[in-house]
Amino acid sequence: MVAPVAARRRTRAGSARIRFGFAVIAVYVVAAAIGPWLFRYNPVDTRTADRLKPPFTRLSDGSFAIFGTDQVGQDLLAQMLQGARISIAVGLATLLLAGTIGVTIGLAAGYFGGWLDGVLMRLADIQLAFPSILLAIFIAALLGPSVVNVVIVLAVANWVTFARVARGQALATRRREFVDASRTLGAGTWRLVTRCVLPACVAPVLVVATVEIGHVILAEASLSFLGLGTPASTPSWGVTIANGRNYLADAWWISTIPGIALAFLVISLGVLGDALRDRYDPRLRSL
C-alpha cells in the first residue's frame, strides 16, 4: 500500500510545480507590464558620467542602479524591464500565429484525411528534417531585423508541433458518436470542425503552447543576439547580452544579469509546461 501514497505525493509535487511556475511567470508579466513606467528607459538618453557603473551604484542624478549601467550610462534594470516586455510579447504573438497556422493545417489534415493529409504531413516532415533555427536564420537574413519579422520567422519555424497535436485530436474525434450525431442532424463541415473537433484540441494545444513558449523566447533571444532578431535600437534581452560582449573586460554585468533573468523565466516556463503536461496529457511527452 505504498504506491498510492507515493503517487499522491507526486501529484502534490505536481501542483507545487504548477503554483511555482505560475507565480514566477506572474512576477515577470507584472514587471513587464508596469516596470517600464516605474523605471524609465530612453534609448537616446546618454549620460557619460554614469557609464559602465557596477551594480548597487548611486548614480549622478541620485537614482540607485541595482544592476549597474551600460556603456552609455543607461540603467540596466530599466533596459531589462523593457526587454521583458519585448520577449513576452514576441513569445505570445509567435504562439498565436504558429498556433493558428498549425491548428488550421492540423485540423484540415486530420479531418479530411486522404491526399491533403499526405501532402500537409510530408510538408511537416520536411520541415522537421530541417533544423528550425537554420530556417529561422535564413528567413530572418532575407527579411532583415524587426520585431514583426521575428514573430513571422519563429511562427514559420514552430507551427509543426501544433499541427501534429491538432491532427491527432481531429483523427481521434471525427469518428466519435457525437460528431456522427451532429452530422446526421444536418451540421455542415464548417460547423462540425469548429464546434465538435476544434474544442477537443484546445486543452492539448494549450499544454503544447506552454511547453513551446520557453523555446520561442530562447529562440528570439538567440536570433537577436546574432543580430537577426529585434533591431539594435530595441533593447530585447538578446540585444542587451550581445551589446555587453564588447565590454566584458570592464562590465561583466551587462551580459550576465539579463541572461540570468532570461534563463530563470525559461526554466519556470519549462517547469510549468512539464507539470501541466504530466497532469493533463501525459501522451504529449514525446513531443
Next chain:
Amino acid sequence: MGAYVVRRLFFSLFVLWGAVTIIFVVLRLVPGDPAYIMLGPDADQAQVAALRAQLGLDQSLIQQYATYLANVVHLDFGESFRLNADSMSLVLQRVPATIQLATTALLLSLLIGLPLGVIAALRAHSWVDRAISVFSLMGQSTPSFWLGIVLILVFARGLKVLPSAGSGSWAHLVLPTITLALPFLAILVRLTRSGLLEVVHEGYVQTARAKGLGEGIVVLVHAMRNALIPIVTVVGLQFGALLGGTVIVETVFAWPGVGRLLIDSIGRRDYGVVQASILLVATIFVLINLLVDLLYGFLDPRVRLAGD
C-alpha cells in the same frame, strides 16, 4: 532489411529536395528583386546583371526553379563576390572545424548524459534524481550564447586558464564544447531516465533479475538495450538542434566553422554562401537521421518489418 533501407533512402532524398525547394520559395516570396536583396544597396550594375543571369530572373518561375535545381545538383551556388571564390568550396573548407566541434560535444553529452540518466532512473524520486532533473532543466533552459559569455568571463578573463576565442589547440575546444553540449546533454539525461523507467518493470527485466544476474548487468544489458531504442531516434532529431547550436557557439567563440561563415555571410549579404551552408548543414542532418533510422531498424526488428 533491403526494402527498408531503400525506403529510408528515398525519404531522405525527398526531404533534401524539400529543403532545396523551401529555400527557393522563400527567396522568391520575399518582396523585391532577389538579385537586389541578395546583393544589397552597394552592388554595382554588373554584379546585379551577373546574378540576375545566374538566377535566371528573366525566365518564368518554372524555368527558374529548373535552373535552380540543376545548379544545386551540381553543387553550384555561384561565385562569392565578397570572397572571390566558389561558394560551395568556401563552405566545404569550414566543414571539418564544425564537425570537430559537434563530435566532441556529442561525445561529451553521451559520456555524461547517459550515466546521469541511468543514475536518475535507478534512484527515481530520490534527492539524487531531483538534483539531476534540476540540472537537466537548467541545462535545457540556459541560453547557450549567454553560457558561452559567462564561461569566457570565468575561465578566460577571470581564472585565465583557457583561451576565450579562436581555434588551434585542444584548450581552444574546451569552452565551445561545453557550451554546445549542455542543452543536448540535458535532453539526453531526461530521455535516458524516462526510457529506462518505462522498461524496468517489463517481464524480461524481472526474468533477468530472477535468474540471479547482478543489478549492473540487468540494467546495462537487459534494460538499457531496449531503453536505447527511443533514445536513439530522439538523439537523431535533436542532433539538428545541436547543429543549429554550432551557429551560435561558433559566433561566440570565433570558431572557424560553417556556422560562423553563415553569420558572416549574412552580414556581407553573400547569399550564395548562405544557401550553400544551410543546405550543407541540412544534408549532414538528413544523413545522420538516415543513419539513425537504419540503426533503429537494426535495434528493433518490428520497425523494419512494419511496412514490408
